Amino acid sequence: xxxxxxxxxxxxxxxxLLHASLFTDLCLRYVKEGMRPLxxxxxxxxxxxxxxxxxxVWSHRRPGGDDASREAGSHDYGDRxxxxxxxTAPHVAWLLLLPxxxxxxxxPPALGAYTxxxxxxxxxxxxxxxxxxxxxxxxxxxxxxxxxxxxxxxDQAIKGRxxxxxxxxxxxxxxxxxxxxxxxxxxxAADAQFVKVRIHGSPAPPADTWVSxxxxxxxxxxxxxxxxxxxxxxxxxxxxxxxxxxxxxxxPLAPSP
Amino acid sequence: MQKTEELAEExxxxxxxxxxxxxxxxxxxxxxPLLLLAAATLPGTALFVIGRWGDEPALQAWRTICxxxxxxxxxxxxxxxALSGAINAFVPARLFRRMLPRNPVLAVPVxxxxxxxxxxxxxxxxxxxxxxxxxxxxxxxxxxxxLSAPAVNPVVLTATAIAFPGSPAMVAARPLASLAxxxxxxxxxxxxxxxxxxRPGVRHTGHQPGxxxxxxxxxxxxHDFLHAGGFLVLGxxxxxxxxxxxxxSVLDTFSGSLWVSVLFLGALAIVLAVCSxxxxxxxxxxxxxxxxxxxxxxxxxxxxxxxxxALQAGTFGRAFAVRFSAATTVVALLCSALAGGVLx
Numbered sequence: 001x002x003x004x005x006x007x008x009x010x011x012x013x014x015x016x017l018l019h020a021s022l023f024t025d026l027c028l029r030y031v032k033e034g035m036r037p038l039x040x041x042x043x044x045x046x047x048x049x050x051x052x053x054x055x056x057v058w059s060h061r062r063p064g065g066d067d068a069s070r071e072a073g074s075h076d077y078g079d080r081x082x083x084x085x086x087x088t089a090p091h092v093a094w095l096l097l098l099p100x101x102x103x104x105x106x107x108p109p110a111l112g113a114y115t116x117x118x119x120x121x122x123x124x125x126x127x128x129x130x131x132x133x134x135x136x137x138x139x140x141x142x143x144x145x146x147x148x149x150x151x152x153x154x155d156q157a158i159k160g161r162x163x164x165x166x167x168x169x170x171x172x173x174x175x176x177x178x179x180x181x182x183x184x185x186x187x188x189a190a191d192a193q194f195v196k197v198r199i200h201g202s203p204a205p206p207a208d209t210w211v212s213x214x215x216x217x218x219x220x221x222x223x224x225x226x227x228x229x230x231x232x233x234x235x236x237x238x239x240x241x242x243x244x245x246x247x248x249x250x251x252p253l254a255p256s257p
Numbered sequence: 258m259q260k261t262e263e264l265a266e267e268x269x270x271x272x273x274x275x276x277x278x279x280x281x282x283x284x285x286x287x288x289x290p291l292l293l294l295a296a297a298t299l300p301g302t303a304l305f306v307i308g309r310w311g312d313e314p315a316l317q318a319w320r321t322i323c324x325x326x327x328x329x330x331x332x333x334x335x336x337x338x339a340l341s342g343a344i345n346a347f348v349p350a351r352l353f354r355r356m357l358p359r360n361p362v363l364a365v366p367v368x369x370x371x372x373x374x375x376x377x378x379x380x381x382x383x384x385x386x387x388x389x390x391x392x393x394x395x396x397x398x399x400x401x402x403x404l405s406a407p408a409v410n411p412v413v414l415t416a417t418a419i420a421f422p423g424s425p426a427m428v429a430a431r432p433l434a435s436l437a438x439x440x441x442x443x444x445x446x447x448x449x450x451x452x453x454x455x456r457p458g459v460r461h462t463g464h465q466p467g468x469x470x471x472x473x474x475x476x477x478x479x480h481d482f483l484h485a486g487g488f489l490v491l492g493x494x495x496x497x498x499x500x501x502x503x504x505x506s507v508l509d510t511f512s513g514s515l516w517v518s519v520l521f522l523g524a525l526a527i528v529l530a531v532c533s534x535x536x537x538x539x540x541x542x543x544x545x546x547x548x549x550x551x552x553x554x555x556x557x558x559x560x561x562x563x564x565x566x567a568l569q570a571g572t573f574g575r576a577f578a579v580r581f582s583a584a585t586t587v588v589a590l591l592c593s594a595l596a597g598g599v600l601x
Contacts, residue, residue: 039332049478113314
C-alpha cells in the first residue's frame with residue numbers, strides 16, 4: 001500500500017469515528033456511552049496523523065522542498081533493504097476500509113428483536129434495599145427496577161401498583177405473546193444483554209417498535225421471591241419515539257414530579 | 258544526490274542478496290495473484306450480498322457486532338501502537354535493562370507483574386510487547402507482559418469486583434491465575450521457544466542515531482496501526498460470526514459437568530472475543546456455570562481470543578501465533594482450574 005493511500009485510509013477511519021461519535025449519536029449503537037470520549041480522541045488523532053502524512057508527502061514531492069524533508073524522504077525509502085519497510089503497510093490494512101465506509105455511509109442498526117429473542121434474559125443483580133415507590137400513578141420504572149422489585153422486594157411494594165415502562169418489542173419465538181425489551185452494554189454490542197418483561201393482555205406490535213406500556217404486575221409465582229414471573233398485565237400500549245438513551249436500561253425522560 | 262544513494266542501495270541489496278537464498282520461500286510469489294483476485298472480486302461480492310440480504314436481521318446483527326468490536330477496540334489499539342511507537346522512538350534501551358533483573362528466569366515474573374501499569378484491554382498489549390522486544394527486553398519477559406497486562410490491570414480488576422459483588426475470592430483468583438499463566442508461559446518460551454517461530458524483523462525496530470525521533474514515532478505509529486488494525490477487523494469478523502450463529506441461550510446445555518463446563522467456557526472465551534474490561538460481566542451473566550468455569554472464561558479471554566490470534570499472527574507471524582495461543586490456552590485452563598479449586 002502506497003503512502004498516499006495509507007494517508008487516505010487514516011483520514012477515512014478518523015472521519016468515520018468522528019462522524020459516529022462527534023457529529024451523530026451512531027456510536028451509541030455499538031459501544032457504551034463512556035467510550036465516546038475515547039472514540040472522539042482516536043478520530044481526531046487519526047485525522048491529524050493522516051494530515052501530517054499528507055504534509056510530509058507534499059513537502060517531499062515539492063521540487064524546492066527543504067533539506068530536512070528531503071532527508072526524511074530519503075531515509076523513508078531507504079528502509080526497504082531491511083525487509084521491514086515502514087513506508088508501506090501490508091495489504092491486510094485494506095480491511096480497515098470496511099468499518100470506515102460502514103460508519104460513514106451505511107451504519108448498521110442497533111441490536112434489536114432478532115438478537116434479543118435468541119438470548120436468555122439478563123439476570124438482575126441482587127439488591128437488599130428498595131426505596132419506597134413514589135406516590136405518582138403510573139410509576140415510571142426501568143425494566144431492571146421492575147424485575148428486581150417483583151423478584152426480590154419482600155415488602156411487595158409493587159403489588160397492585162400501576163407502572164409505566166418503555167422499551168422495544170421482541171416477539172416470542174414460539175409466536176405467542178411478546179416481550180418489552182431493553183439492551184444493556186457492558187462495553188460494546190458484542191457483550192449486549194437484554195432485560196425482558198413479558199406483556200399480557202395486548203396484541204404484539206411489530207418487532208423493534210418502541211412502546212411505552214402501562215399496567216400492573218401479572219400474577220404468577222410468589223411476589224417478592226425468585227419464583228415471581230417478570231410479566232405485566234398491560235392496560236395501555238402506546239407507540240413512542242426511540243428515546244435518546246435507547247441503549248441503556250434507563251427511564252426515557254426524567255419522571256415528572 | 259538522492260539518485261546516487263538509491264544506486265548505492267541497489268548495489269548493496271544486490272550484494273546482500275546471494276548469501277540469503279533461504280529467504281526465497283518467504284516471498285511466496287503465488288500469493289500475490291490470489292490477493293489481487295480477492296481484491297477484485299470481494300468488494301463486488303460484498304456489495305451484492307449486502308444489497309441482497311442487507312435487511313436480513315442476521316446480517317445486520319453480524320455487521321453491528323463486527324463494527325462494535327472494531328469501534329470499541331480501535332482506541333485501545335491506537336493507545337497501544339502509540340505507546341509502542343513511543344517506546345521505540347523515545348525510551349532508551351538501557352532503561353529496560355536496568356529495570357528488569359538480568360537473569361531472564363527472574364525477569365519473567367517481574368515483567369508479568371509489571372502488566373499492572375497498562376490500563377486497557379488486550380488489543381493495546383500486542384504492539385507494546387513487540388516494541389519491548391525491539392528494545393532488547395528478553396522475549397520471554399515481553400510475552401509474560403503481553404499475557405498478564407490485559408488481565409491484571411486496575412480497570413479490569415475493578416470491573417471484576419463490580420461484576421461479582423460479594424465474591425472477593427473471585428477478584429483474588431483472577432489476577433493470581435492470570436499471573437501464574439503469564440509466568441509459566443514466559444518460562445516455557447525461555448526453555449522451549451525458538452527464535453525462528455517469530456517473524457523476522459520483530460527484533461529490529463528502535464531508534465537509530467541520526468534519525469528524527471518524531472518522524473520515526475509518527476511512521477511507526479502509522480505502520481503499526483494500519484497493520485494491526487487490519488488484523489483487528491479480521492478478528493472482529495470471526496468473533497461476530499460466532500456471536501451471531503451461536504446464541505448464548507444454547508450454552509446452558511454444557512453447564513452440567515465441571516470439567517466439560519471449564520473447557521467449554523474456555524473455548525467460548527476464545528470465540529466470543531469480548532474485551533477484557535467487559536468479560537467479567539459476561540462471565541457473571543453465565544449463571545448456570547460453576548465459579549471455576551467462570552474463572553476460566555476470565556483467565557483465557559484476555560490471553561487468547563480470535564482477534565488476539567489475528568493480531569499476534571500479524572505482529573509476530575503465524576507460526577508463533579498458533580503455537581503460542583494453543584499453549585497459552587492449555588496453561589490458562591490448568592492455572593484457572595488450580596486457582597479456582599483452591600480459592601473458590
